[in-house]
Amino acid sequence: MNKKISIKKIAELSGVSVATVSRVINNNGRFSEETRKKVLKVIRENNYQTNNVAKSLRMHKSYTVGILVPDITNPFFSNTVQIIEKNLFEKGYSTIICNTARSRDKELEYVKILESKIVDGLIVISGFKTFDRKNLPDDLPVICIDRSPADSTIAFVGSDHYEGAVMATEFLLAETENLAIVKHDEQSSSGSERVRGFEETLFKEKVEKFGSLIVSNGSQNDQQKQIKKFLQDEMNGSKQPLGVFALSDTLAANILLVAHDLSIKVPKQLKIMGFDDSPIASYCSPQLTTIRQNEILLAKEASGKLIKLMNGENLARDEIVKKIPVQLIVRGTT
């Protein structure tokens, strides 16, 4: 923060009052063409820039929105955030990105800080189930993304994970009836939806038995060990190829690596389906078949809704919850 030339100085230099300068700047109220030119000239010459802190204070509007993201290192999140940021920027808002590191405490702390910086709105990616209005000023516009909040008054946008899992499962099922699902340790709401899609599809298609592995969080090496054991058990003596639905691309990629290690032929003996279409999906060999989330649409919906709320409009009943369709990307592992 530094000493800069203020509107007062500009007023002085152009021989008018601050009010007039303000009116010229915002093109608001009455002033003559002559003064306009004069003031603008002085502004240009002195490289004047509005002090938005003062403006925010006076106007009760900061043109800043906060965005809470659990881990900006995750490609899906960073992608989504990047697009949201771009959309909001085009509407004149800047974005404070806060990395909550999946910590409830940090999330709360950030909410406080953002609140005190008087953001005009908030986007929350993958907040905790417990995320609700209680800790927020009631009139602060909020949009949740990816993980739906317990508080159903908060608008929500997320991919249709259930439908994605159904598509994935149907696709695998067309190739083999010997299926397995591999999940992460911690379950998010999106994760559960994917599991539900898988299980319900099997139920519907009357496939009764399927393998299941929960990979506990750890180093890549750890995870591979767990997968190795599972794969060895699972592939043992089965005549049909195994089709595995991995709940994320990293999981899928690790499965693929282990398969190579065990000299299991992919996709002949083992078919792998990922989820997300993260960058690694394209750099595996063979490349991963996966379900792609539409980050562009997701971001568009989220930022559009937030803008709407910040403009004081209300969301229609059917706008509160929005499911974004996903897409099956068939590549080498199936």
Add this chain to the structure above:
Amino acid sequence: MNKKISIKKIAELSGVSVATVSRVINNNGRFSEETRKKVLKVIRENNYQTNNVAKSLRMHKSYTVGILVPDITNPFFSNTVQIIEKNLFEKGYSTIICNTARSRDKELEYVKILESKIVDGLIVISGFKTFDRKNLPDDLPVICIDRSPADSTIAFVGSDHYEGAVMATEFLLAETENLAIVKHDEQSSSGSERVRGFEETLFKEKVEKFGSLIVSNGSQNDQQKQIKKFLQDEMNGSKQPLGVFALSDTLAANILLVAHDLSIKVPKQLKIMGFDDSPIASYCSPQLTTIRQNEILLAKEASGKLIKLMNGENLARDEIVKKIPVQLIVRGTT
């Protein structure tokens, strides 16, 4: 932004003046223990939060720093940014992350916005060569990262790309004298350093001939086509294995994929060295040998220096430019 309870209200409710409330809040100036308790109680009961916009205005200090990043989707950047954000947060600063999308215009526009929001400092990742003080208030603390600015008065922190390339080249050279380098289209300062490290090492070791490919930006498929042609030419009739130094991990990963496609054995016939140790490096098969940048140290240096500057301290002469050592990670492709 919304109507919230202000210090005035708190003063009223506790029967003291705003000045006293402020003094209690900031634990600054004189007040009795009794008033302290009383005021704090009212504050708690009414869930009062300081309005930091007003505070910033009055104090000329916003406890906010801006960070310009060319592409938050890039794992190296997002990692670095994430750590910087964490470091600054611990010191009480929040961070506005701005995605400049590698556009000079957007960069300038963001600088203006940040300036008008009166940030206390600025971190610029990979700005343009032309980035300099001219467009900035002279007393705004700035740190550049990764790509060194033309303006040598701006402090800079970056990996030792030159040394990394030397290590990479020496390592490849120990296995084969038949080398090639594969680079990206657009050259950054870090890219040039890597090239220089490669070439000077070859010169020093008296290796005179080496292959070279510039992959022009395009889809993954496009890039692979260019690589395929190059690899076919290069591998044709050579008895020695080919060692290629790819200037990034994505390049390396694509080379690996093409090699599989052409049934070239890695690392027997072809040895591949990447750069960055990005996530995909660990998900290739075999996993990429690569040079890892130390994002933690990088971020620590950058945020530390910025804090120092924001505290009004000066940087010692030898602190202006800081090179962070890199590390050779030997894995499956060599």
Add this chain to the structure above:
DNA sequence: ACTGTCTGAGTAAACGTTTACGCAAGGAGG
């Protein structure tokens, strides 16, 4: 010539803080 409207522009309050300054009360020291 009187009234009314319009135009251009200034005055001052307000946004929510922090803090320099001042002052009353109380106690200590002579």
Add this chain to the structure above:
DNA sequence: CCTCCTTGCGTAAACGTTTACTCAGACAGT
């Protein structure tokens, strides 16, 4: 009892804007 210091706290200015009021002068209509 007078002086002086200390303590606790209030008053008011200041940070840089925006904007509701106000008002003088110009001009038009009667």
